[in-house]
Amino acid sequence: MKVSADLAAFMTRLGHSFEKPEILVRALTHSSLGSPTRPDNQRLEFLGDRVLGLSMAEALFRADRAASEGQLAPRFNALVRKETCAAVAREIDLGAVLKLGRSEMMSGGRRKEALLGDAMEAVIAAVYLDAGFEVAKALVLRLWGKRIDTVEQDARDPKTALQEWAQARGMAPPRYETLGRDGPDHAPKFRIAVQLDSGDSEEAVAGSKRQAEQAAAKALLARLEQG
Numbered sequence: 001m002k003v004s005a006d007l008a009a010f011m012t013r014l015g016h017s018f019e020k021p022e023i024l025v026r027a028l029t030h031s032s033l034g035s036p037t038r039p040d041n042q043r044l045e046f047l048g049d050r051v052l053g054l055s056m057a058e059a060l061f062r063a064d065r066a067a068s069e070g071q072l073a074p075r076f077n078a079l080v081r082k083e084t085c086a087a088v089a090r091e092i093d094l095g096a097v098l099k100l101g102r103s104e105m106m107s108g109g110r111r112k113e114a115l116l117g118d119a120m121e122a123v124i125a126a127v128y129l130d131a132g133f134e135v136a137k138a139l140v141l142r143l144w145g146k147r148i149d150t151v152e153q154d155a156r157d158p159k160t161a162l163q164e165w166a167q168a169r170g171m172a173p174p175r176y177e178t179l180g181r182d183g184p185d186h187a188p189k190f191r192i193a194v195q196l197d198s199g200d201s202e203e204a205v206a207g208s209k210r211q212a213e214q215a216a217a218k219a220l221l222a223r224l225e226q227g
Helices: 005-014 021-027 042-063 069-080 082-091 102-106 113-131 133-144 151-155 158-168 209-226
Strands: 175-182 189-195 201-206
Touching (some): 005 021, 021 042, 042 069, 042 133, 069 082, 069 151, 082 113, 082 133, 113 133, 158 209, 175 209, 189 209, 201 209
């Protein structure tokens, strides 16, 4: 098939030239545009999640041969979670070539974290089907780059860590409260506060409640551990 200039530029950013570019087109087609004659990327997303998972599990297993399963699991989760996939997608401007239905396009779908994360997994599957596992794994390791080396810093879930900190001191679990929501529907901003029985609290703003809760917990935990 003839490859458009936009698609060719994306292949360059991705670092893989497709022998079968139609697979990449499918990987970039969201369900809002899918049809019986235009398959969407949901099946590829399913496959790409597994290719990504095996690539990361192997990389972590080989990188630290002394690590226990309990140490490897949170590192793995930090590397394959949707937020990380979306961050990688933004770095290669995947959103610019996403094929979306009108409603998703009008609501800012090219910037949505879930859509970007899903599409990144689908693109990984497309590379796997086009060139095999070793090529797909090499691409994943290159795109994830330093995240693999620094994953220990991101592996500890802030909400879990804060709850463990509170419980170790006989406190009730942290309480989270939504203080406000601003911005348009396609790019909302949530302000969340977290508070402990001791009265210690922090606030954070992010594009989803989960991210804001994580950020608030991280900020409070960092302050508590310093003091």
